[in-house]
Structure formats: structure tokens, C-alpha cells
Amino acid sequence: MRATIMYGAGDVRVENVPDPSILEPTDAIMRVVRACICGSDLWPYNDMAKSETGQSMGHEAIGVVEAVGNAVSTVKRGQVVVMPFAISDGTCEFCKEGLPTACVHVAFVGNGGMNGAQAEALRIPFADGTLYALGVSEADARMPSLLTLSDVMGTGHHAAVVARVARGHRVAVVGDGAVGLCGVIAAKRLGAEQIIIMGRHPDRIALARAFGATDVVSERGAEAVERVRELTGGHGVHSVLECVGTGDATFTSVEIARPGGAVGRVGVPHYEAIPGAQKTFFKNVTVGGGPAPVRAYIKELLPDILEGRIEPGRVFDRSIALDGVPDGYRAMNKRESIKVLVTP
Numbered sequence: 001m002r003a004t005i006m007y008g009a010g011d012v013r014v015e016n017v018p019d020p021s022i023l024e025p026t027d028a029i030m031r032v033v034r035a036c037i038c039g040s041d042l043w044p045y046n047d048m049a050k051s052e053t054g055q056s057m058g059h060e061a062i063g064v065v066e067a068v069g070n071a072v073s074t075v076k077r078g079q080v081v082v083m084p085f086a087i088s089d090g091t092c093e094f095c096k097e098g099l100p101t102a103c104v105h106v107a108f109v110g111n112g113g114m115n116g117a118q119a120e121a122l123r124i125p126f127a128d129g130t131l132y133a134l135g136v137s138e139a140d141a142r143m144p145s146l147l148t149l150s151d152v153m154g155t156g157h158h159a160a161v162v163a164r165v166a167r168g169h170r171v172a173v174v175g176d177g178a179v180g181l182c183g184v185i186a187a188k189r190l191g192a193e194q195i196i197i198m199g200r201h202p203d204r205i206a207l208a209r210a211f212g213a214t215d216v217v218s219e220r221g222a223e224a225v226e227r228v229r230e231l232t233g234g235h236g237v238h239s240v241l242e243c244v245g246t247g248d249a250t251f252t253s254v255e256i257a258r259p260g261g262a263v264g265r266v267g268v269p270h271y272e273a274i275p276g277a278q279k280t281f282f283k284n285v286t287v288g289g290g291p292a293p294v295r296a297y298i299k300e301l302l303p304d305i306l307e308g309r310i311e312p313g314r315v316f317d318r319s320i321a322l323d324g325v326p327d328g329y330r331a332m333n334k335r336e337s338i339k340v341l342v343t344p
């Protein structure tokens, strides 16, 4: 089969690799129907050291179950399923508590020897716990929105949950990538009254407004903080969704949170210490977040997609076949595209 391998910064190739097969009785084999390129794939695209063996890429997919191991009981052959970016058994104490990204059997698709999802097929460990049957056909027109349940919509929702978005809240979303845009959808869905998108790309801002953003702040640093204060009666916002992962974005998030507010971090941190310790302390601001337990959010978000109340699939503004993946990375990295949909 064909799969995407990254061999170093800027070096993405689609190559022939061995077909996946059932290795454990809890495995399933999934033929990939849709996959995509994630903003987090751009970090290695920019800084990965050269590698002889390469890194298998992609962690978001919808597929059709082709085969299941003997111990798989709920997932069935022929089902159309969404695959969260993290593998989870569905039975351990963390899975039961709604944090499958802390599962005792957690693994991240595309890492630790697992194939990536920018491929024709995948082996899925702990299929019963990991996969979620969508109850739709693979020709369903809502496929792009359903695919976002694999990562970006669940991740934007997680930022909103951790930031304690509630009815009537003032909210700021730091970052106008696909996760930030889904964060706007999530904030609106949870009843936010004011949603400030912090970003500067016209196409992304337009989409953020379509998703429910009420204000736009395109400044950065101290000017951005000042602007948010002006827009919020001088005190800042109740909830900040930090969807970037840099120290600067986190510091801005802490600054624009009002006293007693919360920051939900979902951008993978590219810093060691959380900036603004003095500010978070004296303002009683809670800073939380981490890898989104997207598997646990599917049940809540899926009906909104199926019934047309939210349309996160609009973040996809380019659609390619598997052989177009290297150019898809280039386009996303150059900000020519918000998010690239892959149909193997």
C-alpha cells in the first residue's frame, strides 16, 4: 500500500510500504477513506532532523473496517468509523473517567512504530476502545465535518471546556488555524456571548466570523492585549482558548484573561515553563489543558454535525489525492491553505 513518510524538514514522500495486518486479537484493519494534514505536522516539516528510516505521518482519519481480530466485539467489518488521534482501550480507569489520552494503553497514531493515517490503510490497536462507528456511508456529504472529530473539532472543544466557556461568557481564541477556528465553533456552541478571534489571515478571519466570532484582533503582543481590554470593558475575557503552543501565545493568553478566568491550552507547548506565573497567581487565573480526549467528545459533538448545527469541515479549503500530500504540506506551510483534506 501507499503511505506518507517524512525523512526530514521539507522532505515528505509517498511510498510503497507493507500492507498492515492483524497482530493482536484486539486489532482492526481500517481502509482509509479520508485523512488530512494537521497543523502539528508542520512542526517536524520545519525542524525534523534528517532520518534514514523516516517518520510515518498523519493522525486523523475516517475509514472502513476491513478486518477485525478475534477479541474485537463491538467494531464490525464494513462499518464506517472515525479514528481519534490517540489509541485507547476504552476500559481502564482513565478511559472511564473521560480522559482516553491518558489511557494506560495510550499510543499516538503515527508514533511509536504505528503507521500514520496519511496512507491507504492502518492497523488500529484496541479497536473497540479507539474506533467510533459513525452510522453513515462512505459517500456521505458530511465526510469533511465528520473527519474533524478525529482531532481538530474535539481539540477546539477541549480548549473551550478547559477554559470553562459558559453561557454569556466573553471568550478569546488565540490562533486562527483549524483548531482555533473549531474553538470558535465550540465557544459559540457552549453559549459564549462575545468571541474574539486573534489572528491576521483574511480567509481565516472570514471563516471565524462565519463560525460565530464577534470581534477580530489582528495586533500582536502588548497591542493585542490592549485591544482585547478595550473590547471587554477593560477587564479581559473569562475564557481563553490557546490554540498555538508558543510561549508568546501563552503569555498573551494569560494577559487577556480576566481575574478568575481560565486558559485552555491545546497547542503542543514549544516552551518549558508556562509564562506569566506572577500574573496567573495575582489574577487567580487557571491554566490547564493538554492532548484533547477527542474520543470522549465524539458522542456529544456527532449529533450537531449530523443534524447540521455545526460545520467544522469548512476548515478544509483544499482537497488532494494521496500522491498530492507532499504539495499539501508545502501549501499549508506557506499558509496557502488552512487545512488539506486527503482522499487516498
Ligand SMILES: [Zn+2]
Pocket (backbone or CB within 6 Å): 088, 089, 090, 091, 092, 093, 094, 095, 096, 100, 102, 103, 104, 105
Ligand atoms: Zn484506557
